[in-house]
Every structure is written in C-alpha cells, then in structure tokens.
Amino acid sequence: MKLLASTALALAVSGTTALAAGHAACAAGKTLTDGTLTIATGNPAYYPWVMNDAPESGEGFEAAVAYAIADKMGFDADAVTWVRTSFDEAIQPGAKNFDFNIQQYSITPERDEMVDFSMPYYTSAMAVLTTQAVMDAGANATLDSLKSLQWGVVGSHTSYSMLTGVIQPESDPLLYNDNADVNAAIMAGQIDAALYDLPTALYLSAVVVEGGALLGQFPAEQSESPDHFGLLMEEGNPLKECVDAAITDLTESGELAAIEATWLAEATGVPVIK
Amino acid sequence: MADASSQDRAAASSTAPTRRALYEAGVRRRANRIALISTLSVIVAIFVLVPLAPGWEAVQKSFFNGRVFAATFPGLLDAFVLNVMIFAWSAPLIALTGLAIALCRDARAPALFPLRLFGIAYTDIFRGLPVVLVIYIIGFGVPGLGLPRPWNSPYIWGTLALVLVYSAYVAEVIRSGIDSIHQSQRSAAASLGLSDRDTMRYVVLPQAIRNVVPANMNLFIALQKDVALLSFIGPVEVFRQAGVYKSLYANFTPYVGAALIFLALTIPATRYADYLMNKQNKARR
Numbered sequence: 137m138k139l140l141a142s143t144a145l146a147l148a149v150s151g152t153t154a155l156a157a158g159h160a161a162c163a164a165g166k167t168l169t170d171g172t173l174t175i176a177t178g179n180p181a182y183y184p185w186v187m188n189d190a191p192e193s194g195e196g197f198e199a200a201v202a203y204a205i206a207d208k209m210g211f212d213a214d215a216v217t218w219v220r221t222s223f224d225e226a227i228q229p230g231a232k233n234f235d236f237n238i239q240q241y242s243i244t245p246e247r248d249e250m251v252d253f254s255m256p257y258y259t260s261a262m263a264v265l266t267t268q269a270v271m272d273a274g275a276n277a278t279l280d281s282l283k284s285l286q287w288g289v290v291g292s293h294t295s296y297s298m299l300t301g302v303i304q305p306e307s308d309p310l311l312y313n314d315n316a317d318v319n320a321a322i323m324a325g326q327i328d329a330a331l332y333d334l335p336t337a338l339y340l341s342a343v344v345v346e347g348g349a350l351l352g353q354f355p356a357e358q359s360e361s362p363d364h365f366g367l368l369m370e371e372g373n374p375l376k377e378c379v380d381a382a383i384t385d386l387t388e389s390g391e392l393a394a395i396e397a398t399w400l401a402e403a404t405g406v407p408v409i410k
Numbered sequence: 411m412a413d414a415s416s417q418d419r420a421a422a423s424s425t426a427p428t429r430r431a432l433y434e435a436g437v438r439r440r441a442n443r444i445a446l447i448s449t450l451s452v453i454v455a456i457f458v459l460v461p462l463a464p465g466w467e468a469v470q471k472s473f474f475n476g477r478v479f480a481a482t483f484p485g486l487l488d489a490f491v492l493n494v495m496i497f498a499w500s501a502p503l504i505a506l507t508g509l510a511i512a513l514c515r516d517a518r519a520p521a522l523f524p525l526r527l528f529g530i531a532y533t534d535i536f537r538g539l540p541v542v543l544v545i546y547i548i549g550f551g552v553p554g555l556g557l558p559r560p561w562n563s564p565y566i567w568g569t570l571a572l573v574l575v576y577s578a579y580v581a582e583v584i585r586s587g588i589d590s591i592h593q594s595q596r597s598a599a600a601s602l603g604l605s606d607r608d609t610m611r612y613v614v615l616p617q618a619i620r621n622v623v624p625a626n627m628n629l630f631i632a633l634q635k636d637v638a639l640l641s642f643i644g645p646v647e648v649f650r651q652a653g654v655y656k657s658l659y660a661n662f663t664p665y666v667g668a669a670l671i672f673l674a675l676t677i678p679a680t681r682y683a684d685y686l687m688n689k690q691n692k693a694r695r
Contacts, residue, residue, distance in 0.1 A: 223657065224656070224662075227472070227656075227660040227661070227662075228472070228662070229465060229468035229469045229471065229472045229473070230465050230468060230469075244658070246658055246659045246660065246661075247658075247659065247660035249659075249660075250471070250472060250659065250660040250661050251660055286559075288644060291641075291646075291650050291653050291654050291657065292653060292654070292656070292657035293657070294657075294658075296654055297658065308646065309646075310564065310644030310645065310646070311641070311644065311646050311650050311653075311654065312642075312643075312644060313642060317550075317642070317643070320550045320554070321550070321564075321643070321644060323554060324550055324553035324554040324562060325553060325556070325557070325558075325559065325562050326553055326559075326562050326563070326564055326643075326644060327644075
C-alpha cells in the first residue's frame, strides 16, 4: 500500500517538472538560504499529515503537499530542509527559522493580522470523536444530543471556536495542550467527546483511542466557517506569491486532489450531523 | 530595646543636632540623591533604548497589542475566578495536610517510628517531583482506573496533586518552626505536668506556627501561581484562557494580560509577607 502510494506520488510530481521552470525564478533570493527551501512542521508531526514523524520521506498528506509545492517553486527534493516548530515558535515576533510552516494551520482573519497565510491547500470537515461506550449510552449525531455531552478539545485549535459557536455545549468544555492529552481524557472518561478535523479524528478513533468511534461530521461545505488549512509564513514574506502560485497550479491541475486521495482516507461512512 | 535607643537619639536630635548628626544627615541625603539619579537613568535607558531596537515594533505588536488586550482582558478576568476558587479550596487542605505530615515527622515515641518514616518519605518524594508531573500522573492516571463521573473530575484529582506537593513543602516549613522551639520549652511544659500531646498543642505549635507564617505566606503565593498548572488536565483557568486567545489571535498579548492579573494579586501578597517577616525580625532582635 505504502509502495503504491509513493509511486503514485512520484508520478504526480514528475509530471509537473516542466511547469516548474516558470515559478523557479519567483522564489530566487527570497528564501532563508539561497537555493534551499526550509519547511517547518510540528514536533511531533501527526499521522496522516506526516507518516512516522518523518517528513523527509515525503509520505503523508502534508509532507507530500510540501514537496509538490517545493517542486513547483523549482526546488528539488534534495533542496528541501525540514525544521520543527511549535505553534508558539511560529507566531513569535522576530526572524523565523523557516520559509513556510505546514502543520494544519487554520486560516482565520485574526491570525492573518499577525502572520501571513498561503491559499488553502485543504478544507477539512470537523468530526466528533467519542467512544463506543458513549454511543451505546445514547449519544447520536444530532445537535441536541451533542449539546448534552461533556466536551474536550485542544486549547490552541480553532475547533474550540466551532465548539462554543455551533454546538454550544451545556457544560463548560475542558481544554488540553495537545491531542495526546485529549485522548487521555477520553480514555479516562473525563470527557465524552472531542472535536477534530476529520482525517485526524478518523486516525485517532481507529488506532489511538481504545473503543474510539466517530459520532458524526460537520462537512466543510455545510459549515458557516469551514476549516481551511494554509501554510503559515512570516508577515510580509515575499515568498507568499510564489507559494500561492504553486498551490493554484496544484489545485487546477488536480494534483492536490490526487495527493489528498492518496493520503487522506475516504470518510463517506461518517454520518453527517443535523 | 531597639525602640528605646532610637527614642533616645530622637530626643537628643530634637533639641540640637550634633555635628555628627548633621554629617550623617548629609551622607544620607547624598546617598538618596545618588539612588534617585541611578534609578531614573535606568528607567530612562529602558524606555528610550528598548524601543530603538530594530524588532521593537514587531514585539510591541505581538506582546503589547492594545486592541487584542482590550478584546481579551474581560475574558481573562472571568477565567481568573476559577483560579481563585481552586486556590480557595486547596489552601486549607494544604495547611491541614502539611500540619499533619509535620506532626508525623516529629513523632518521638519509638512505637510511632513508622509514622515518622512515612513523614520523611512523603516530604522527600513530593518535594522531589515537578508539580506538573504529579498533576499529570494523578490527574489522568487515577481517573483512568475507571472511576465513574463525577469522581473522575480533573478538579478533584488536580486539587489532590496540588495538595500532595504543596503540603510537603508546608510540612517542612512547619517542621523547621517546631525545631526552632527550644527544648527548654518542652521541659518546662513537662515540669508543669503537661502530656506530650498537650505540650505540642498548647506550647510548641502556637509558637512554631507563628514563627513560620511569613515562610508559609511565600508558599501560598507560589501556590497561587501553580494553580495555573491545573490547566494541563482540562480546567480552563486564566492561563489556558490566555492560551486560547493566543491561538485565536496569533498574538501573545493575552499572556501579558494574564501576567498583570497574577501580579495584581501576588505583589500585594508578597509585600505583606515581607512586612510580616520584617516585623518578626524586629521583634526577635
């Protein structure tokens, strides 16, 4: 499966090298180090965005997107270096140690005032992660049922705004530092449900959370403010236009959709919340 | 004693200042002048030089952003109520547990040696562990055993973690207070026919605890700040709320707001602890 995926990716990437020449000039002299593209991701980087916490392999949705964008901008895979940053490091004032940062940053107008975002490379549905036990106890995919649950989310995620804005739970949600802590709280029964982007929720329910289940999803096209992921760049980074051009190309040529199909599981089976 | 001698001096100087008194007053004035000038120049240097730094505008925009501050400060104040509540129910528990552990460590009867051993192990372990670690282990670990709601609440187990760690510190402070009471006090109490128990209760503890009030004040100021660590296991107190705003606005100003709220409480408390400490030092002199 993995081999097949990598081959598909390689095909997708090699088909575009002809186009790349046009964008290559754009990035010249605008990167941190001349001739190299420095890309940052999370520490650790999570499945299915980056496989095995090894973005260098180009495996995983965001790793593949990063290499595809780099290719469009005229950087070979060899000319890409990876660094790791936390969310806070990415937004701190002063010089950045990356050209762009890819770790499921949701684009919001408030954030956009402090940093620059590329065009969205992915639009995510939000999904409700819970356990089989909670569903057996009668929780179902209706807003009324969701309101009565005890919620927990990662404090730095935009899912918190969605939770308080759309679901409006009856009891105050609990907030955590990272996915691992939310999962610990679910498994300890301290919270009934958590809100994640759909790919992460699928992975967590299948692999990480014991007895995990997906209660339902808020499809991106039905959300009032869908969750767009963008690359994060320093405010006023001249590279932005090159990155945007690369993403536009990838979107129009269907390569982005191909990468998505390769790495992000089908989620048609997840019920839609009404 | 100190009061009496200063009164003497005051009386002497009010009639006619001696040459020595005049000279000393001159020295004091000069020292005050120098202190004033040096303080002012440091303040001026900070306020003039820091904004000259090339990145100041960026720092100002992400740490001292008036718009973000105004938008988030009310929410931070709301969240701070939770800090105060956690503090309010933790502090008495910590004081009682700390006292109990201190008494364990002071158990002198041979038969009570296990109690003494327990006291030593308790203080060694919980003073040796980072607070965050204890909060994580107890806050996620114990509920993970399968307790039903509401008994798996992070408030209960987070509070327990705070009580465990802080009572170990308080116990050590109280023990130092107990040790500071001279053996002659116990002997005197024994000669009056007081039992060991009554000696501790009516003779040693009242003096010991009075002696360590300032030191314990410092611990409770530290506790006030460490309450924020409970946010790691779920509760949305001021530090977490500031983190949420930070992510929302991609701006660190909410943390500065939270810092101001903490300072508004801890600075008066610290001043008060210092005042108590000074008063005590004077009384002992």
